[in-house]
Amino acid sequence: MLGTELVATLLRATDWSLILMAHADGAGPPADARVRTIRGDMTQPRLGLEPALYRSLAGEVDAIMHAAASTRFDLPLPAARRANVTGTKNVVRFAERCARLERFGLVSTAYVSGRRTGLILEAEREHQAGFVNSYEQAKYEAEALLEMSADGLPWTVYRLSTLLGDSRTGATSRFTVPHHSLRMMYVGLASLVPGDPDCPVDLMPTDVAASLVAELFGQRFQPGRTLHLVAGPEKSLTLREVIDHSYACLADADPSWSRRPHVKPAIGSPAAFELLVRSAEEARSPLMQGALGTLKSFAGQFSYPKTFDTAEVRAALPDYDRRVPHVREYYANVVRYCVQTGWGRARR
């Protein structure tokens, strides 16, 4: 999601030439004279590149933005590590060979904080609180790897909130767990969400996140920092408010939908949710398993209310607060996009 938007923003905001390393099976970016795409695999030694190309690139690049990751929350930990830790290790190894390197950016997630609660400082990483899903843990380990092995590398970590889509159009290149949770509400299968009803649900539009990262990396780069790019509680809705607002936006996006009953899910304990998940599994109900499975790897965060400190990012970007919208300003656009495209099933 972020990658495509980031490329477009960097092209607009800088005069850089970009070398994009895309997965061999992935779709390519739009053609641009300043963009060169190479096919590789960051989970492989030498990024899956031929040795000559690998050496040539190392001599050429002066900035690396590592925004590639698997953002699936439901991967088994070994698979999440392969994508996000091994991948980072191989990119760091490559970076260490780049004699001209001036900046290394790692896109991470604010949820490396895992099951921590309370105030999370940007400079903090280490904790013993555990994680809600394998993605959080793998990104935590990736950050640890960067810290420990990247001596002398000019790195900065950008910890992003959960990205939803374009703030103006609601468009997204990929429908992720929050979108699928919305779909469960739309089709009437949202029964129970685990969490604290007053837990802030931090969300960020993709274009705004890309714009912030591009400026921080492109124009205001300072090595050795970790920055939270999040909306914050004052620009967020609580879990209960997100649910209420989702139903209101769904009714606006599809007036015919509201002619039938669509019951808002209850908010309950993780224990009740786990019992419901278990019941769906025992009943071998694919529909209910699918509906609950959508939430299973994601909604655990709603039981660990936290606030991400943004002192560092606001010092780096004095207009940060002005640029981050309240979720109410764009959420309806995301909902409308999901409904009108059938969550990607229909052509626009």
Place this chain on the structure above:
Amino acid sequence: MSSLPSIGISALAYRLPARRVGLAELGRAGRLESSPAMLRGLGFRSCYVHDERDGFDELVLDAGREVLRTAAVDPGEIGGLFLYRGLGAWTPGRRPGSAHGVLPLFRYPVARLAAELGCPHARALTLSEQGCSGLFSAIELAWAQLQTSSPDAILCLAADRLPAGGQREVTFNLMSDGAGALLLQRGAERNRVLSVHQLSEAGYWDTPRYQHELIAAYFPMAERAITGALERAGLRLADIRWFVPANVSHRSWTILADLLGLPLDRVFTDNITRVGHTVSCDLIINLADMERRGLLRPGDRLLAFTFGFGASWSTLILEH
């Protein structure tokens, strides 16, 4: 101070068929949709199945007679008789082959029950099409009528049996056939009705089509119905000594209790294992057994909850 009279359930009784069948036997007979092991995990063990060779009418009449006897009420003084049945699988007193002309269509089973019970002057009505919520609606109608008009007592009957030889499981709940009766009486201090409350969503009328949405809606609507009922009655959860459940799965009550913050040991779940779920009589079965076992003390507040296809989520708050 309310000027409305005290109206309570002065007597209640139920009857179950003689034949009790276990999960293993039902599984072997292909009368379950889920595995016996799965239903056992949900808290069920056996159910009561009516034998076609026995008259189901007698179960209803027997329950009715016991209630009238216990209440020591002159049946001739019963002002209303409400029969609730959620399914069409049993029609009291229906004679086979009565197909000629229109007049046989006016042979009303509920009137026959009123006559057989010695309540010829009762306003006899049949209520239906509320799934497992219907008895609650019958009680509410009776309660409202007793508050404002002349009868002193209304007899509510509830009876359902599933189609003979058919499935005994409905959406992961093991079903029993059964019949019950209760007398709602003006001036009764026992089991005083404090409130009856129902949330309805007729948009779910096509149960097979919307069954998965209903499963999803069950818990949030149940939570809403119960918390709404408590608020309307000016009560808190802590004021309720016992929950009188519909005998749906123990698992679903565990989840709902967690949602409500309700200790599960305040839900009378004993009959889930023994009887399973009846379409219309769970309230009567559970309340009668709770009384018989001495679980209830004067002044105890009870909250009964049930869900009915159609759909509705119903609560009844009583003071014992």
